[in-house]
Amino acid sequence: MAGQIPDLIASVRTGTGKGAARQSRREGNVPGIVFGGEADPLPINIPFNKLFSLLKAGRFKSTLFNLKVEGHDDVRVICRDVQRHTVKDLPTHVDFMRLRRTSKINLFIPVEFLNEDTCPGLKKGGVLSLVRPEVELVVTAGDIPEKITVDLAGLEVGDVITISAVELPKGSKTTIDRDFVIANIAAPSGLRSADNEAEDDAEEVDGEAEA
Numbered sequence: 001m002a003g004q005i006p007d008l009i010a011s012v013r014t015g016t017g018k019g020a021a022r023q024s025r026r027e028g029n030v031p032g033i034v035f036g037g038e039a040d041p042l043p044i045n046i047p048f049n050k051l052f053s054l055l056k057a058g059r060f061k062s063t064l065f066n067l068k069v070e071g072h073d074d075v076r077v078i079c080r081d082v083q084r085h086t087v088k089d090l091p092t093h094v095d096f097m098r099l100r101r102t103s104k105i106n107l108f109i110p111v112e113f114l115n116e117d118t119c120p121g122l123k124k125g126g127v128l129s130l131v132r133p134e135v136e137l138v139v140t141a142g143d144i145p146e147k148i149t150v151d152l153a154g155l156e157v158g159d160v161i162t163i164s165a166v167e168l169p170k171g172s173k174t175t176i177d178r179d180f181v182i183a184n185i186a187a188p189s190g191l192r193s194a195d196n197e198a199e200d201d202a203e204e205v206d207g208e209a210e211a
Contacts, residue, residue, distance in 0.1 A: 005076065005144075008065040009050075012072075013043035021093065030091050034067065034077060037098035044069060044096075051091055055082065062107055062136070064144065067096065076141055078105055101142025106175055108134040111182060112147045119152040121185035126157040129186040135163065137172040145169035150182060160184040 013024055013031055020043075024031040029045035044067075054060050060079055067077045077096040085092050099105065111133055116122055135148055150166055164179045174180075 005064055005066045007068050008046070008054075008077070009068045010044040010046045012069060013045045016043055025092070030094055032094040032096060034069075034075070034096045034098060037075070037100065039098065042069065042072065046094065048091070051094065055091060059108055062105075064099070064105065064107060064141065065096075075099075099141040101140070103141040104138055105141055106136055107139055107144060108136050109139070109145055109169075109172075110134050110147050112149050113183070114149055114151045115153040119155050119185070121155050121157040121159060122152070124157060125188035126185040127188065128152070128183060130183050131181045132183070135182065136175045137168065138175060139169070139172045143171055145172060152185075155185050157185050157187050 010032070011029075013020060013029075015023075021031040024045050025048075027045075028048050030048050030051050032044045032046055034042040034044060054063075060082070063078070065077050065079075067075050076099045078099060079094060080097045081095040082091050083093040084090060111130075113128065116128065119126075119128075122128060137145070137148075139145065148166060148168065150161055155161070160181055161183045162179045162181050163174055163176075166182065168174070
């Protein structure tokens with residue numbers, strides 16, 4: 001299970017329709033709705049500042065939340081839509097979907113690298129260049145992996161790590177069908193500079209020979 005699922009605290013929104021939604025916004029909230037599952041849709045209010053900070057943090061629509069509403073059981077939800085003001089681009093309404101433990105969802109899972117201290121390429125001065133510090137996976141809501149692990153043991157400068165070389169957590173799969181790159185062991189900057197200078201010298205010699 002992925003580390004702690006973040007709580008999202010909301011309150012019940014009394015009344016529905018445009019009038020109730022406007023009143024919610026005047027009180028510093030963003031109106032929303034929770035739907036799905038076997039329960040009836042639940043109108044809610046979320047404090048504007050809290051929602052705005054979550055949106056700024058990124059990947060709001062691919063984050064699983066533990067929704068806490070007073071008087072109701074906690075439920076896992078994922079955002080399905082955020083409506084915004086056409087001019088100010090600020091959130092005006094948000095929709096959440098309830099999830100069963102067996103529901104399949106897309107989430108970004110962090111990548112952890114093992115054996116950096118013994119990796120031959122890094123010990124020679126190579127640099128671990130991250131292409132995807134997180135990988136989007138299709139996972140089960142009740143069994144979310146905490147991380148994906150990549151073993152750097154035995155890797156040399158120039159080696160490339162693709163998703164096909166990684167053992168994915170049980171029950172999960174990538175959202176991308178192709179074999180994409182996660183990271184690589186890049187040459188030290190000094191070595192790259194030397195290589196570039198050597199290439200430049202070779203080009204100059206070729207140019208002189210052609211002249």
